[in-house]
Amino acid sequence: MTSVPTVDYRNFDRRNFLAILAAVGASAALTAPAIARFGFANDDPSFIYAWDEIKPGFHALVDAKTGGNSLVVVSGTQVLLIDTKFAHLGGGLLQDAQAFAGNPAHLDLRLINTHHHGDHAGGNALIVPHADSYAHKKGVERIKDQLEKFQQSAKAGPAQIKRNKGTDEQLKLAIAAADAAESWTRADIAPKNRVPDEGASLTLGSTEINMYHFGRGHTDNDLVVHFANDNIIHTGDLVFAGLHPFFDPSARVTAIGWTKSLKAILDLCDDDTIVVPGHGPVGNKQAVQDQLEYMNNLIEHVQTDIDTGVSKSESTKKTWDFMEGLGFESIRGRAISAVYDELN
Numbered sequence: 001m002t003s004v005p006t007v008d009y010r011n012f013d014r015r016n017f018l019a020i021l022a023a024v025g026a027s028a029a030l031t032a033p034a035i036a037r038f039g040f041a042n043d044d045p046s047f048i049y050a051w052d053e054i055k056p057g058f059h060a061l062v063d064a065k066t067g068g069n070s071l072v073v074v075s076g077t078q079v080l081l082i083d084t085k086f087a088h089l090g091g092g093l094l095q096d097a098q099a100f101a102g103n104p105a106h107l108d109l110r111l112i113n114t115h116h117h118g119d120h121a122g123g124n125a126l127i128v129p130h131a132d133s134y135a136h137k138k139g140v141e142r143i144k145d146q147l148e149k150f151q152q153s154a155k156a157g158p159a160q161i162k163r164n165k166g167t168d169e170q171l172k173l174a175i176a177a178a179d180a181a182e183s184w185t186r187a188d189i190a191p192k193n194r195v196p197d198e199g200a201s202l203t204l205g206s207t208e209i210n211m212y213h214f215g216r217g218h219t220d221n222d223l224v225v226h227f228a229n230d231n232i233i234h235t236g237d238l239v240f241a242g243l244h245p246f247f248d249p250s251a252r253v254t255a256i257g258w259t260k261s262l263k264a265i266l267d268l269c270d271d272d273t274i275v276v277p278g279h280g281p282v283g284n285k286q287a288v289q290d291q292l293e294y295m296n297n298l299i300e301h302v303q304t305d306i307d308t309g310v311s312k313s314e315s316t317k318k319t320w321d322f323m324e325g326l327g328f329e330s331i332r333g334r335a336i337s338a339v340y341d342e343l344n
């Protein structure tokens with residue numbers, strides 16, 4: 001697929017992580033000390049900005065510098081995009097979807113947002129007006145409420161592309177998004193179709209698509225997208241592969257709910273299932289099992305701290321064996337803090 005731009009973004013630096021935190025509206029007060037303490041030496045997963053065809057018709061973009069993992073699915077003349085990364089990247093994603101479809105005069109595009117976070121829905125303004133779009137009903141409302149955040153993120157986009165040594169074309173698209181951002185409306189960014197708690201189904205050409213909501217987990221509006229016939233699952237941020245998971249109390253995160261969602265995802269998996277996580281490389285059901293193990297360990301260790309009178313501030317400074325060697329080290333403390341509050 002030579003018409004799709006390819007950029008080598010090998011270093012995952014502190015600034016990009018801050019962009020993710022800013023995009024999801026994370027509290028700087030909570031994260032700044034952690035960032036200063038740990039730095040980002042261990043947070044370089046060496047992802048590359050390049051689409052990877054994980055199965056015929058299924059293209060994944062898992063570069064850590066561009067936000068959450070996107071998936072493009074092509075079936076006949078129809079194209080589905082899952083998640084739109086940061087606000088300044090929507091134009092590029094639209095171009096890429098167009099290219100994957102063979103540059104038709106009219107692009108028959110669908111969009112699913114796995115949840116409202118700005119590193120997964122930030123680029124919506126450039127996609128929603130051109131697509132039949134879906135998010136969980138609570139996600140639609142939360143996305144609308146982030147208009148200002150997405151606009152600010154778009155305005156910061158050109159500088160980010162320059163730092164990441166993006167292509168001239170990417171810079172051009174980012175500048176266009178920054179210039180247009182002020183005129184974006186809530187309707188431009190909000191998916192038109194609200195997926196109920198019971199989930200919903202779509203077809204894309206001959207491809208069956210099921211959207212599941214397993215209750216509160218990473219947020220209160222997580223969708224898991226299952227391609228049953230193709231044995232592929234996009235988990236959204238219910239799975240951070242090889243990384244500490246991001247806890248956002250403002251999104252009503254719950255570790256206990258998260259474990260239930262992960263078990264429900266495992267029920268959809270067999271040994272051959274391809275798992276596209278929200279962040280980190282494409283893998284298989286082991287990534288889901290690893291995430292479940294992390295959550296169970298986290299809940300157990302924090303509960304022990306609470307039971308033995310360890311204060312929240314002391315607990316938050318801790319690390320345990322199961323946390324060793326994971327990327328996104330700077331958000332480890334957030335995870336402990338949120339679970340401490342949840343269990344206490």
Ligand SMILES: [Zn+2]
Pocket residue numbers: 024115117120218237246
């Ligand atoms: Zn998220």
